[in-house]
Amino acid sequence: MPEAKPTVEPDARLARILETYRRAWxxxxxxxxxxxxxxxxxYQEDPFSDPIVGxxxxxxxxxxxxxxxxxxxxxxxLVSQAENLHVVEWSATFTRASSGKRIELRGVMLxxxxxxxxxxxxxxxxxxxxxxxxxxxxxxx
Numbered sequence: 001m002p003e004a005k006p007t008v009e010p011d012a013r014l015a016r017i018l019e020t021y022r023r024a025w026x027x028x029x030x031x032x033x034x035x036x037x038x039x040x041x042x043y044q045e046d047p048f049s050d051p052i053v054g055x056x057x058x059x060x061x062x063x064x065x066x067x068x069x070x071x072x073x074x075x076x077x078l079v080s081q082a083e084n085l086h087v088v089e090w091s092a093t094f095t096r097a098s099s100g101k102r103i104e105l106r107g108v109m110l111x112x113x114x115x116x117x118x119x120x121x122x123x124x125x126x127x128x129x130x131x132x133x134x135x136x137x138x139x140x141x
Contacts, residue, residue, distance in 0.1 A: 010078040013116050014086050022074045025092065030062035037118045044122040051122075069094040069103075079108070084119075086111045102130040 010018070017036055024033035034055045037043070042051035043058050045065075052061050066072075072094040080087040092105045107125025111118055 008078045008080060010081070010086070013113065014078065014081070014111070017111070017113070017116075017118065018076050018088065022076065024062075025066065025074045026072045028062075028066040028069065028072070030059045030066070033062050034059050037121070038114050041118055042120050044120075047122070047124065051120075068097045070097050071095045084113045086113070090125075096129075104128045104130070 020036055021033060023029070024036070037055065037058055039055060040053070041055075041058065042053055043061065044051040045061065052058055072092065074090065074092045076088050076090040078086060079089050088109045088111060090105075090107055090109060094103050095101070096103055105125050105127050107123050109121065109123040112120040
């Protein structure tokens, strides 16, 4: 996602939550991401499936989803907020460990907070896969 000056400044708790979310994804730390959610939180990654409920389900989802990811980078930008509901545009890139292919994701998350934690989390995203394995440094010629 291109660097852009945010049109809406996030409040301190949302900024802390999203920076922790970034760190958790980039380090594949399911325990850290679970700390961001209330005990009864819902996490909806697919609008056609039932939401994942509670810490145990969120932890399992994150462990499975990030298991094959390497060299992860995550960026976010707040689009809008109204009281405890925040709309965030995000992008992520990673290398698929099994194939070496570079994956790019872009999406939108709806984050509803209760106090200092996430109560409801919904996201909508698309994936683009590079057909060639990602190389950090091109081979010398």
